[in-house]
Amino acid sequence: MKVPVMEVFGPTIQGEGMVIGQKTMFVRTGGCDYSCSWCDSSFTWDGTLRSQLMNVNEIIRKLEEVGGERFSHVTISGGNPALHKGIGELVEACHQKGWKVAIETQGSIWQNWMMLVDDVTISPKPPSSNMETDFEKLDYYIEQLTGHNVSLKVVVFNDQDFTYAKMIHKRYPSVPFFLQIGNNSVETDDNETLLSNLLNRYEWLIEKTTESVSMNNARVLPQLHTLLWGNKRGV
Numbered sequence: 001m002k003v004p005v006m007e008v009f010g011p012t013i014q015g016e017g018m019v020i021g022q023k024t025m026f027v028r029t030g031g032c033d034y035s036c037s038w039c040d041s042s043f044t045w046d047g048t049l050r051s052q053l054m055n056v057n058e059i060i061r062k063l064e065e066v067g068g069e070r071f072s073h074v075t076i077s078g079g080n081p082a083l084h085k086g087i088g089e090l091v092e093a094c095h096q097k098g099w100k101v102a103i104e105t106q107g108s109i110w111q112n113w114m115m116l117v118d119d120v121t122i123s124p125k126p127p128s129s130n131m132e133t134d135f136e137k138l139d140y141y142i143e144q145l146t147g148h149n150v151s152l153k154v155v156v157f158n159d160q161d162f163t164y165a166k167m168i169h170k171r172y173p174s175v176p177f178f179l180q181i182g183n184n185s186v187e188t189d190d191n192e193t194l195l196s197n198l199l200n201r202y203e204w205l206i207e208k209t210t211e212s213v214s215m216n217n218a219r220v221l222p223q224l225h226t227l228l229w230g231n232k233r234g235v
Ligand SMILES: C[S@@+](CC[C@H](N)C(=O)[O-])C[C@H]1O[C@@H](n2cnc3c(N)ncnc32)[C@H](O)[C@@H]1O
Pocket: 032, 038, 039, 040, 041, 077, 078, 079, 080, 081, 104, 105, 106, 122, 123, 153, 155, 180, 181, 182, 183, 184, 186, 223
């Protein structure tokens, strides 16, 4: 089964969430059922770039061509990789190679292959994205993945987003919970200004978290790759 692939890159480090710092390859799929106002990967769904339809063998070959033998972990992101049935075969093929697999999704579309994934990051979207969370779908996701290595990661831009994040954490108290600072300048190539803005926002989010009793068990992270390399693609 073919999958639309936008880019294959790495090895780099996972810059976000539950396995931050992990050396990994990335496979970025095309297409998303959302259109978040601040999406840092909007080229996956806004029609500006084309994806390439690839079968699993072609994706595995591409991973080996780009990453050589310098990796044992693959992160599948997008767009929403959960749009694609064929990812199941890809996860199995990675496992046959001895590689671990992580997935990044917003939790809006369920696929049974999700159960095979080693690290599942679900990132429901706060009000600033202009997207609406379907809690029936999200409840189902969390229920299915109970006992698996799953985490929740909410991107926060403002106070309203923080309130949303509290609500998510409260609804699923047993799921490891990450707060991530939002990057509101996804177009800029002025890395110095971006870095100082992001660090200020990180400090703001840390303060919000330390002041909040309901966030006693949360972890607060920046996008490490954005601090290091700004809005550069393929890192
Ligand atoms: C590009 S998305 C792709 C996977 C999936 N569609 C999702 O949203 O979870 C990967 C991660 O980047 C986060 N992200 C997207 N734009 C961002 C921004 N401007 N600032 C911070 N995080 C962002 C998303 O919330 C998600 O956790």
